[in-house]
Amino acid sequence: MPLHRKHGNIRVNDPRLRVWNDRPILTGDYVVYWCQANRRAVDNVALEYAIKRANELSIPCVVYEAVRPDYPHASDRFHTFLLECGRDNARVLAERGIAHGFFLPRTAQEARGVAAKVFERAALVVSDDHPSFVFPWQNQAGARHAPCAFLTVDDAAIAPLALIPAHESQARTIRPKLLALLDEWLAPVRPIEPRVRGELDWPFDPVDFARDKIPALVRRCAIDHAIGPIEDRVGGSRAAWARLSNFLARGARGYDEGRDDATSDGTSGLSPYLHFGAISARTCALAARDATLPKPAFDAFIEQLVVRRGLAFNHAIRDPRHATYESVPQWARDTLAAHAHDERPGAKPPAVLERARSEDEVWNAAQRELVTRGRIHNVMRMFWGKRIVTLVKRPRDAFEFAVRMMDRYALDGRDPNTYAGVGWCFGLHDRPFPERPIFGTVRPMGLGALKKRFDINTYVQSIP
Ligand SMILES: Cc1cc2nc3c(=O)[nH]c(=O)nc-3n(C[C@H](O)[C@H](O)[C@H](O)COP(=O)(O)OP(=O)(O)OC[C@H]3O[C@@H](n4cnc5c(N)ncnc54)[C@H](O)[C@@H]3O)c2cc1C
The missing domain is CATH 3.40.50.620 (HUPs)
Known part of the structure; x- marks a missing residue:
């Protein structure tokens, strides 16, 4: 490169x-x-x-x-x-x-x-x-x-988002553009020495990290205390760099195959750090390049980090309604509307689903993983989101429930990836498939897709 x-x-x-x-x-x-x-x-x-x-x-x-x-x-x-x-x-x-x-x-x-x-x-x-x-x-x-x-x-993705003016409809259309831009934009950022230094008399009492303990600081804020911190995902740049180097030394070499197994640690786990900007996609891509990974692993990692993430940001910047059901393509909303009254035998009210009380043990495990660990493995997110289409009665309510769950519980939620990921479950960035109940021509996904990739019982039992 x-x-x-x-x-x-x-x-x-x-x-x-x-x-x-x-x-x-x-x-x-x-x-x-x-x-x-x-x-x-x-x-x-x-x-x-x-x-x-x-x-x-x-x-x-x-x-x-x-x-x-x-x-x-x-x-x-x-x-x-x-x-x-x-x-x-x-x-x-x-x-x-x-x-x-x-x-x-x-x-x-x-x-x-x-x-x-x-x-x-x-x-x-x-x-x-x-x-x-x-x-x-x-x-x-x-x-x-x-x-x-x-x-x-704009330091969100590696190349400036303004350089892709079209609202891209699929990964295959944006891929060549994003990969071509890497030649020019994938370069380290040089620290600049401040020439003048000065303190500021802040108009508030700044947090003193040497003195104040984070749990005590959090306790005194008027926020939702029922959703607790995730102990094995400490925030900040230091933890982000440690996670990146650990990943490059271990899982990254087999990423192209390991990333589809929800029972192994085959992905980077970097999404919360990327979401809060504790690390940049640029640094992750540069480090992956310097680690001289096998080509299939490197290409697969760049596909997610640059192409899929770039597609999500392109969708967010080009469609101000990207967090809403209106951002789902018209063909997909039409076919879902045509099947809105199809029988949904396992449907439950959103409040019941939020407590992981569906009749589907695999879906419940994914929901528990989200609520208790603040994350879901990518393959399980796909299954989880597609299953919500069948578990919530109206397609719009299903979309809104999925977004609300991600935004409320996922450390990496409230992100362009959240809305593109949920949108994909409803047809975004995808094409029509043969028609079937509930989904119409939106791509379905069932347990069979998971069974081909890993042992589902091992996954279900691993989630408390
Ligand atoms: C229903 C649904 C909801 C999702 N919600 C979110 C979300 O809230 N936040 C989020 O960051 N991602 C979301 N994704 C995308 C993907 O599942 C996560 O980015 C990935 O699981 C994060 O794990 P990781 O960091 O170990 O990824 P890795 O496999 O190690 O990938 C490295 C990075 O590439 C990016 N990436 C990976 N897969 C995707 C993808 N499919 N689309 C876009 N970027 C990707 C992420 O920034 C990720 O951190 C969602 C996907 C679906 C299907």
Whole structure:
């Protein structure tokens, strides 16, 4: 894979940059990097861009990070992971000599107006571009409140999302475009030395990670305490790097075959870290390339990390309704509507299904895995989502239930991959198949597909 660039940092007219208001860069006291979607302190294009602009203005760059209690599905599970990301960022930014303020309001009331105060004396605010969840409207609000220019940097996938202007309908159409862009965009991000250092008198009491214990911090927030943290998935860049190197040393060499076995540890487990931006897809791809994996394993990993993930982000950026049933293609909604009244013998109310009380033991195990471990293996997610089409009475309700479960329980939920993954179960990024009950011409998936890949009983028994 040739590299035409020395590094992945921002250049003039970079397609990753987006301007959100029409205010100028001011003679302010600092440049703020508002760290929202990419919770990492190295290999972060937006952060390095903020440092570069601060250096040009001879003022410090400061990093503002916050976790509000009122994002959808806020719970101990996600707050803990986010704070663990913040703890790593605090350490790395201190080493780099960059001021870092982590704001953890207990209530929505306490959060009100604080970002605007942080931006008050800024020359420029830089943040993360991201097409899903709360980020589009948070950036709109940020741009309104900033007295100065408000810019975002798209560092979500490896190549800038703007470079693929079409709304791609399938992996085969986007694959050649994404793979061709790797030649230019797959390059490490060079850390920039801050020329001016300075502390900020934050308009809140910043979390002190050396003093404050994360469980105690989480307990005092007005969030859902019934959904607990996942102990074997510690958040943050340090854990992300450890997971990546462990994967490359073990499962990655047989990834092309091992990834389909839900009873083995054959996949990377990186999705929560990619979702919260504790590690970049760029770093994962570069490390996989340097690990000189066997070609089938490397190609299979790039297919997921670059092509499938890129397809999901393309869908999210090109369709603002991507988290809703309206984003399912018309042909698929039509055929599902035509079969909406087909008999569904195992159907149950969503509240019963949420407690993993269907009549299907395999589906129940996948649902338990989601609720208790905050994840489901990819093959089981496909089965789980397809089975929901038959377990919930109306197709739209089934879609909404699947999204709600992922967003509420999955560490990697609330992501373009969530909506594309659930959408695929309803026909997104797919083609029609021979017609059958309930699914119409949407591709079905039954237990047979799992039985070919691994021993289902071993899987069911492994989930408490
Ligand atoms: C119904 C359903 C819901 C899903 N919900 C989510 C979700 O909420 N969040 C999420 O990140 N993924 C989701 N996926 C996609 C996929 O299941 C997960 O990305 C994968 O299981 C994560 O495990 P891993 O990190 O070990 O993946 P690996 O196999 O190690 O792959 C490496 C990375 O490639 C990307 N990737 C892998 N498979 C896919 C895929 N099919 N589509 C897009 N990107 C992929 C992920 O970023 C993943 O971390 C969903 C799939 C389905 C069918």
